[in-house]
Amino acid sequence: MFSDIQNNNTIHVVFSIWNLADSYNKYAGTAITSLLKNTYGPVEIHLLYDENYKKNDLEYDANREKYKILENRFNTKITCHHVEMPAWCSTLPKLRFFTLGTLLRLMLPDVLPEIHKVIYLDCDVIVRKDIRELWDVDMGKYCLGAYLHENGDEFNAGVLLMDLAGIRKRYEFSKQTLAFLANHPNTQTVDQAALNSVFKEDYYHLDKKYNLTTENHGSLGPEDIVIHFSWIKPWKIYQDFPGYYEFWEYFSDTPWCCDATELLKEVSSVSNFSSEQIITDTRNLIYIPLRKRLNYFLKFSQSFIMVNVRELIVRVFHK
Ligand SMILES: [Mn+2]
CATH class of the missing domain: 3.90.550.10 (Spore Coat Polysaccharide Biosynthesis Protein SpsA; Chain A)
Structure with missing residues (x-):
């Protein structure tokens, strides 16, 4: 049958x-x-x-x-x-x-x-x-x-x-x-x-x-469908590559990233961050393309400390 x-x-x-x-x-x-x-x-x-x-x-x-x-x-x-x-x-x-x-x-x-x-x-x-x-x-x-x-x-x-x-x-x-x-x-x-x-x-x-593998990352364009971090993993090494930011943006939208603290924790485990720099660099590097939204997020979260942070992230990213 x-x-x-x-x-x-x-x-x-x-x-x-x-x-x-x-x-x-x-x-x-x-x-x-x-x-x-x-x-x-x-x-x-x-x-x-x-x-x-x-x-x-x-x-x-x-x-x-x-x-x-x-x-x-x-x-x-x-x-x-x-x-x-x-x-x-x-x-x-x-x-x-x-x-x-x-x-x-x-x-x-x-x-x-x-x-x-x-x-x-x-x-x-x-x-x-x-x-x-x-x-x-x-x-x-x-x-x-x-x-x-x-x-x-x-x-x-x-x-x-x-x-x-x-x-x-x-x-x-x-x-x-x-x-x-x-x-x-x-x-x-x-x-x-x-x-x-x-x-x-x-x-x-x-x-x-x-299958845009690491050796082709320099040529990332709007037509590319799958970015493959075949050698350099975004969770291991910071890369000056738009796909790196896209990765963390998608990560922040998963159930594995419930709040901003988890995002910071994940990003700060990237090996070429020094410990003193973590907070500043995270804000500067991860959100370069998203800086406006990050600033909005920070302002917003300060005034609503008790509000569920996940909710804030969702609101910020989907604005
Ligand atoms: Mn692979």
């Missing part, structure tokens, strides 16, 4: 989350918020966790509550999938730099057996325009779409358009990619190398506007 679980109008987007230090949920939350704010058709979000991230964890529950806020706000569905990886995967040497979470995408055709097509996104992205434009890309004969930088020798695996039905027919996706990793445990880019080795030239070349 043909399963009609995939309504053709619904865009399915997948993120994989490695949350050992309780950090990636908030970045995934930022990416999801940006995506849902800018996309107008129906979207369903799938979160891949490794199997050890237990459902009865307090932290899991706290994050789940925040995803529920997003579900209600954007009238969408956010489903968690706990993915079982072979035990040997966690011993791959490069996973000291990457995490097991990076491998979860390799299990996608099996984790979502009834879904025909997905967009896979890393958590270190923001989506600035309707993601349907990527969803509707006609890949012709190909069943995978990815971006290859002109100087690169591997396509980037952080944004993938995946015709899962086609992949299931033509590849033994998980088996082949995991076999590559078993045979090349020291490969630098782990899952990305595995995907490149399996697909070789058999993929559709996506335009860079769907």
Whole structure:
């Protein structure tokens, strides 16, 4: 019997989350918020966790509550999938730099057996325009779409358009990619190398506007849809790049940022801030494009100290 679980109008987007230090949920939350704010058709979000991230964890529950806020706000569905990886995967040497979470995408055709097509996104992205434009890309004969930088020798695996039905027919996706990793445990880019080795030239070349990686950040324009912080993470290092500000603006609009104190705490953990400078620099750097609104915010918050700060942020950003 043909399963009609995939309504053709619904865009399915997948993120994989490695949350050992309780950090990636908030970045995934930022990416999801940006995506849902800018996309107008129906979207369903799938979160891949490794199997050890237990459902009865307090932290899991706290994050789940925040995803529920997003579900209600954007009238969408956010489903968690706990993915079982072979035990040997966690011993791959490069996973000291990457995490097991990076491998979860390799299990996608099996984790979502009834879904025909997905967009896979890393958590270190923001989506600035309707993601349907990527969803509707006609890949012709190909069943995978990815971006290859002109100087690169591997396509980037952080944004993938995946015709899962086609992949299931033509590849033994998980088996082949995991076999590559078993045979090349020291490969630098782990899952990305595995995907490149399996697909070789058999993929559709996506335009860079769907995956504006760090090496292209200088060329950010209004047409760019997905900014990918592929190397320099905005939560680690300050960058003189408009996308950096956009990231924190979206973060401030997530349920992970309930008040201005949390925003300050997050921003001040960026490594090239010195401790004395934190407050001044945060105000100066984060809000350069938003200074007017920040001043308004400060004035407003001083006179209404007892008012819920979250409410203030919402009012300021949506003015
Ligand atoms: Mn990435």
